Amino acid sequence: MGQLLAITRAVSPAIARCELTHLSRVPIDPDKAAAQHADYERALERMGCAVRRIAAGQDLPDSVFIEDAAVVLDEVAIVTRPGAESRRAEAPGVAEALEPYRPLLVLEPPGTLDGGDVLVVGRSMFIGTSRRTNLAGIEQMRHIAAPLGYAVRPVSVRGCLHLKSAVTSIDDQTLLVNRAWAPLEELRGFKFLDVDPGEPSAANIVRVGTRLLYSASFPRTRARIERRGFDVTAVDVSELAKAEGAVTCCSLIFEESDCLSAA
Numbered sequence: 001m002g003q004l005l006a007i008t009r010a011v012s013p014a015i016a017r018c019e020l021t022h023l024s025r026v027p028i029d030p031d032k033a034a035a036q037h038a039d040y041e042r043a044l045e046r047m048g049c050a051v052r053r054i055a056a057g058q059d060l061p062d063s064v065f066i067e068d069a070a071v072v073l074d075e076v077a078i079v080t081r082p083g084a085e086s087r088r089a090e091a092p093g094v095a096e097a098l099e100p101y102r103p104l105l106v107l108e109p110p111g112t113l114d115g116g117d118v119l120v121v122g123r124s125m126f127i128g129t130s131r132r133t134n135l136a137g138i139e140q141m142r143h144i145a146a147p148l149g150y151a152v153r154p155v156s157v158r159g160c161l162h163l164k165s166a167v168t169s170i171d172d173q174t175l176l177v178n179r180a181w182a183p184l185e186e187l188r189g190f191k192f193l194d195v196d197p198g199e200p201s202a203a204n205i206v207r208v209g210t211r212l213l214y215s216a217s218f219p220r221t222r223a224r225i226e227r228r229g230f231d232v233t234a235v236d237v238s239e240l241a242k243a244e245g246a247v248t249c250c251s252l253i254f255e256e257s258d259c260l261s262a263a
């Protein structure tokens with residue numbers, strides 16, 4: 001495997017004005033959130049990623065959650081049109097950061113799609129039909145991804161913000177799921193590992209090669225994953241979680257590719 005890159009975005013000083021859907025607003029300390037974010041980046045580095053951090057959006061409260069602004073495939077990067085109006089201005093800065101690495105494509109109105117709703121496992125691309133991602137957004141993704149060999153599969157998300165709040169992968173065969181939030185029949189073809197019933201938000205985990213990066217807030221689900229023989233690194237992201245962010249949201253991880261220089 002080539003060098004893994006993790007693109008991150010610094011915590012905005014405006015993070016306390018973030019979008020919230022399922023959580024009540026509580027005070028968020030931007031300095032504490034930034035310190036946790038730096039720990040998260042260091043963990044990614046220890047796990048083998050080269051981390052490139054782009055500047056905070058001073059007036060973009062949610063811009064640390066960079067995953068929502070783009071979907072990076074091996075072949076291309078798709079700059080999204082986020083479902084929340086307040087987040088649309090995040091896209092240009094993310095596009096600029098991705099430009100050296102992939103040909104860029106851009107989703108157009110009336111499509112909306114948050115990267116948090118896109119889960120790629122091998123050649124399966126699950127896309128959540130959430131409050132942030134509409135059918136026009138899914139159709140544009142299908143138009144881009146199907147010719148590249150991805151099977152695009154909509155999943156009806158309920159009770160949580162994004163598809164990846166409900167399900168992520170721990171390897172190419174196994175999904176970590178909260179089955180109350182995503183119907184298993186729409187995810188068929190995979191094995192399932194359920195989150196602990198007392199940890200409903202625990203289905204979000206980051207894969208870095210064969211290793212996993214996880215929130216320290218879910219020790220019981222972490223034990224379930226470790227019992228299956230996985231190497232799990234836990235980080236405290238509790239301040240970022242107050243903004244409804246989870247671990248996948250804070251990076252775009254992909255293999256550095258010479259596809260642009262080869263073109």
Ligand code: CIR
Pocket residue numbers: 018019020021062065067068084087115116117161162164165243244245246248249
């Ligand atoms: C939002 O509501 O857009 C942010 N406060 C949280 C986004 C989290 N992103 C993600 O799960 N992919």
